[in-house]
Amino acid sequence: MTQDELKQQxxxxxxxxxxxxxxxxxGTGSTANFxxxxxxxxxxxxxxxxxxxxxxxxxxxxxxxxxxxxNEVDDLPVYVDGADEIDASLAMIKGGGGAQTREKIVAAxxxxxxCICDASKKVERLGRFPxxxxxxxxxRAQVARQLTLLGGRPVLREGxxxxxxxxxxxxxxxxxxxPAGLEIQLDGIVGIVTSGLFAKRGADVLLLATPTGVQxxxxx
Ligand SMILES: O=C(CO)[C@H](O)[C@H](O)COP(=O)(O)O
Numbered sequence: 001m002t003q004d005e006l007k008q009q010x011x012x013x014x015x016x017x018x019x020x021x022x023x024x025x026x027g028t029g030s031t032a033n034f035x036x037x038x039x040x041x042x043x044x045x046x047x048x049x050x051x052x053x054x055x056x057x058x059x060x061x062x063x064x065x066x067x068x069x070x071n072e073v074d075d076l077p078v079y080v081d082g083a084d085e086i087d088a089s090l091a092m093i094k095g096g097g098g099a100q101t102r103e104k105i106v107a108a109x110x111x112x113x114x115c116i117c118d119a120s121k122k123v124e125r126l127g128r129f130p131x132x133x134x135x136x137x138x139x140r141a142q143v144a145r146q147l148t149l150l151g152g153r154p155v156l157r158e159g160x161x162x163x164x165x166x167x168x169x170x171x172x173x174x175x176x177x178x179p180a181g182l183e184i185q186l187d188g189i190v191g192i193v194t195s196g197l198f199a200k201r202g203a204d205v206l207l208l209a210t211p212t213g214v215q216x217x218x219x220x
Contacts, residue, residue: 004030006118006209007082011035013207013214017114019077020045023068025106026060027081028053028099031116035080036060052081052106053099054163070105079110083203084129084196086121090203090219091179095132095196098160098168104194107201115203119210126179130155130170132196137167139191146189147171150182166193 011034018024018039026036026049036056039049040063048066050073051057057067081103083092092115094100107113131152135143144154152171160168176182179199186195206217 001211003118003120006211007031007116008034009214010116010118010207010209012038013209013216014080014114014116015039015042017078017080017112017205018042018046021047022077023047023073024049025076025079025110026051026056027079027103027106028056029082029097031082031118032056032080033059035116036063036065039063039065050076050106052103053097055097070109073109076106076110078112078114079107080114080116081107083115083117083121083198085123085126086115086117086203086206087123087126087179089179090115090206090217091126091197091199092202093126093129093131093196094198095134095168096129098132098134098157098162100132100196101134101162101164101194104198104201107198112205113201113203114205114207116207117209119208122208125176126197127174127176130172131174131176132157133169133171133186134162134164134166134193135169136191136193140167140169143189143191144169150185151175164193
């Protein structure tokens with residue numbers, strides 16, 4: 001089974017978590033795209049969706065799914081999104097697509113975060129995937145220095161601008177022993193908009209697609 005087939009299986013299983021008659025929070029990336037395509041099949045049974053990126057908004061609109069601005073939404077039963085890495089506590093690294101700021105905003109409002117992944121994303125310890133950090137462009141060098149002091153090797157994502165007009169530093173080589181502690185530390189660095197660590201608000205459910213089926217793992 002290919003990685004894309006596994007991503008699709010996890011994504012389609014997430015449709016079981018969608019509450020009919022509600023607005024659905026929708027993430028970003030190739031796995032989330034499979035979810036969007038599946039959601040199209042039940043678009044008459046939901047009110048609509050909020051998207052965590054312009055790309056997902058375009059895909060949702062292409063299926064005729066009604067889009068809501070996050071500021072119009074005060075109750076979001078479910079948010080469905082992928083991850084670059086996820087550990088046993090359901091803390092994640094996200095932002096491979098550079099969308100972590102809007103993803104974190106939608107996730108913060110959602111009552112349930114359903115993470116959809118193929119089995120390769122599950123890790124013992126976060127950090128092999130370079131940690132994406134969205135930075136205000138004028139703070140790029142200052143933030144890079146701070147991250148070097150923390151033991152990381154920041155690399156600018158060349159030619160990439162986020163939906164918010166900012167840049168991404170991908171931090172290689174970080175030893176993430178305490179994801180929530182590091183997330184709090186990164187939140188305190190001036191010039192960082194959002195780190196790709198999702199530990200304070202991790203996932204509530206992981207749908208992990210393996211060659212033998214999709215495992216549903218709840219946060220303990
Ligand atoms: O955080 C993300 C985008 O910012 C994605 O969820 C993450 O990069 C996983 O992507 P994919 O589903 O394509 O493997």
